[in-house]
């Protein structure tokens with residue numbers, strides 16, 4: 001197995017010389033789910049956007065299969081890397097038209113409309129995300145949760161190897177949260193998809209990740225990385241979030257569950 005499919009090397013990120021994070025190092029293998037957690041403003045979204053080169057790295061590299069992502073030709077990168085970002089756009093096109101945008105990197109020269117294989121791919125991921133019944137609806141007329149599912153379907157229609165997601169479950173109710181995270185688990189198992197996501201919900205991070213990256217706002221770097229059990233501990237959460245919590249093992253999964261401790 002390729003241990004370093006995604007290799008983040010000494011990455012520093014920020015804006016106009018304002019450093020937000022420095023010395024970020026982690027690796028992910030194919031089929032691994034990596035979740036970035038940390039307090040508000042600790043740089044989770046900035047890091048996620050720096051990985052594919054959406055924001056220029058101030059220092060260091062993000063390598064995919066040993067290739068520098070910031071130097072990768074745009075069309076090739078669009079086939080290999082898909083992003084699900086916040087906030088959701090509300091635009092005037094149908095859900096199906098929107099999901100079909102995910103097929104654009106596969107259009108051949110002089111191909112101006114989608115071909116049957118693109119329609120089949122869009123249909124497949126509309127079904128995967130449970131929104132086939134909405135395909136003729138305008139994006140502006142569906143709920144924000146449904147729009148989030150459409151954005152995920154569009155990203156999957158790109159059939160990427162690396163999926164970057166900024167809080168993919170933030171607008172979803174508990175059943176849709178479970179559906180999306182189950183889908184990510186299936187995709188990683190069946191298609192070796194590597195996922196890096198930002199997650200506010202520490203319980204979801206603990207439950208669905210292979211590796212957790214905890215960012216610290218004060219030191220502007222990685223506080224701890226490792227398995228959910230290694231990272232999501234009472235001491236680490238207290239140190240980084242300055243909040244007293246109880247961490248107990250979920251009796252069903254054995255994964256860490258986080259509960260607020262009443263003062």
Ligand code: ADP
Pocket residue numbers: 015020038039040041042043044045046047
């Ligand atoms: P998080 O996702 O952990 O809440 P962000 O990555 O959004 O954190 O923000 C980290 C820091 O970068 C914050 O201080 C924020 O104000 C700053 N920041 C975010 N976006 C921009 C931007 N477009 N221009 C300048 N500073 C930004």
